[in-house]
Amino acid sequence: MIADDIVAALAAITGPAAIKTGDALRAIHPGSDPHNLDAGLMVTPQTVEQVSAIVKFCNGNRIAIVPHGGRTGLAGGAVSHKDEIILSLAALNRIESVEAAAGTAIVECGVTLQALQEEAAKAGLTTGIDIPSRGSATIGGMISTNAGGMEAFRLGVMRQRVLGLDVVLPDGSVMSDLAEVTKSNEGYDLKQLFIGAEGTLGIVTRAVIALTPVDRFTATALVACPSAAAAVSLFQTLRQNRALRLLRTEFMAHTYFSLAVEALGPASLAAFTQAPVYLIVESEGLTQEAAQSALEEALGAAIETGLVLDAIIAQSGKERNDIWNIREDSNVITRAYPHGYWFDISVPLQHLDAYLRQFDGGVAALGADVRGFAFGHLGDGNLHICVAGEDENPHKDAVKDIVYANIRQMGGSFSAEHGIGLEKMPELQALADPVKLALMRTIKQTIDPNGIMNPGKVVG
Amino acid sequence: MIADDIVAALAAITGPAAIKTGDALRAIHPGSDPHNLDAGLMVTPQTVEQVSAIVKFCNGNRIAIVPHGGRTGLAGGAVSHKDEIILSLAALNRIESVEAAAGTAIVECGVTLQALQEEAAKAGLTTGIDIPSRGSATIGGMISTNAGGMEAFRLGVMRQRVLGLDVVLPDGSVMSDLAEVTKSNEGYDLKQLFIGAEGTLGIVTRAVIALTPVDRFTATALVACPSAAAAVSLFQTLRQNRALRLLRTEFMAHTYFSLAVEALGPASLAAFTQAPVYLIVESEGLTQEAAQSALEEALGAAIETGLVLDAIIAQSGKERNDIWNIREDSNVITRAYPHGYWFDISVPLQHLDAYLRQFDGGVAALGADVRGFAFGHLGDGNLHICVAGEDENPHKDAVKDIVYANIRQMGGSFSAEHGIGLEKMPELQALADPVKLALMRTIKQTIDPNGIMNPGKVVG
16 A cells, blocks of 8 residues: 555544654654654554554554554664554553552553552552653553563562553454453463563553552662672662661662763762762661661661671752762763663672673773673662773674673573663574574464564564 | 373383372372372373473374372362373472572472472572462462462562473473573563463473562461451551551451351350451561561551451460461361352452452342352452352352352452363353453464363363
């Protein structure tokens, strides 16, 4: 079909106002990848019935669909090409219910994370997952990428927070599995297939999300540790400490921390940049005072045992924000080193120290102008890594070899929380278990025989 | 093939000592269903390679396999028939590692829950799921049935505790996905298909299990509430109470509680049986005293607000055991009413009170000799229900109509934690979403085209 026919057919389903092309489409921000809008045609259905009709039409005419949530994904899963259409879920943005007693919400999948957080807060609840792109990222996108974040070690990733799901399958039929309960064993748990599938098997349209009580009185500390091994031991100690509830433990290796402090401040931390490893530790207590004193006591004990070199406990909202800014504004790396190679890996905690030693050694061997930055979510062993030189780094294959060395043998993952998208497809082909890879292709072929759902992503 | 040929072929793989037939097989306890061993032939491979070779042989010769763990399942998933073979995973019983820092264990799937609990305890950790059949139930069986238990509201069901899995597929190939990390997004999360599939898609052979810190200082209370609605509000209040950590909230409706106290004692509770609803509440504190006083204070406040009528806090191990015995020895129903119909459902907490009123009304309308018993896991809205008369109950269809009335509209589940097996297949056919059911059949046909894996179960 030619583009005009497609527009006319889609307009017959959604009305013409729901279709954007040309300048109207170019006026939209492409999101985290400049090629997200390259298809040149976006349809924004208003109802699940319209989603179903569009998918059915596209399946019948072999038109490829790229589903879009908030376009904040970091692996290229929303990149689109000419002759594809973008199906935006942005208009499916109703929060249908929040149940305080059960701790659940039913939402349409275009709801942003922040909108759900705000609505849940009225019932003293929150989503259990928070990511910096909360204002744009949608629940559907977070389900499709199985988002992670800073609290996964205690509250799980998105997969663990989805109780029920409605999905439009590639033939346009709607699989409805909207259980609102934790315990439901009604045959194969097929909704799991669509969580983390990045829109390649169907389109998530509604979900039941498990909520969790909001944190009330929290204390925040910036902690310097003598090694990653010590940081892991500190995590283990704090997690088992019943006097506080450990909420977050963010990791920053020295290279990242010193770069970020130099670029972002505060100046008061300039003398605090000599340790090999830094953590941001956040915990909760019964009162603000109790939270602070429990954390202070625990970190004091850790200084005695040598797990901690020094620690600063935030005494005000400003001090807390200054500390978090060091960790959250990780674009500081890209601003200093625009040509870095980025990775998103997990390493089991018992191997984290060995992994980082191996990584530091490998990067050093690449030459004095190459630097490796590692930071991330300690509790999950999830590291975001950038390896960069002053100019375009010529060692891409060597860098991959260093970052992925032994990661499988250690029980880790080459793709922790950003997904495969386009970017990690070579890694998936090279590192995934071949039997699993073959079964993935079989499942894709079975559910989407015409290959219309987000083609070229994940399994191709 | 005739039986002798099969025995010979299997013996060539495992050695003859690993095969049991006739009297040797009859000497084994059949477990929770008298027909579990009806196949008359059990092979017990010693290695994953032997499992793979057996499955490959069976697939080539269209011999049906019924995988066996501890034979404690309650839905008939381990029932076997003539011309099938039983493949017992009992010999794959090594605990390969327990990692204290990461809180993970790698186990072969024939390991019993209790064996893993004991090994994990040495590192201050536990499995996060506990069920009364812990001495026999295997990790593989618990994965295959997606076991639940009393702590799911805070620690999830088995699915949430599996980080990695090895599975022997119906063609004998081994899909290895042994990630030891929470965050791993390496394409479709295919291991989820096998969790809760009750052995109909493949055989789980090894797993990585997420462990959790053991509870230290716990307080236990028996609580009488004026209604299920009050019990739900109490749960919500206690869960949000930061002065204690809520561990377990077990539910017993009046009919169950009074029957159990009468049959099991202790006599001291005979005067405590007048309330509509009872809970066993367990919580943790920093010390034994702190645990007890925090629970006492919270329940005292709930008496003030009318959520609680009365409460007894266990003052000794014996008192604690007496309280738990009332809940755990639920066979007390079967001993009194051998002909009851049993159910295993979930209801979202906001509907629990309405559901139980509807249930009580429905049972009352069946006649004065019919009694309904409901008990279970309040935090998950998971009820085990028995409807029984003095003799065989003639109203089976009417009972089903009562128990399943509105359960789908309420967002609940007709199959909470015991699985489908043989027993719940009519419910699955009648109540599951037809699109989901069709996709389940397609997946079964795709992965097990010869239908050798536990045929006749789940999807048939």
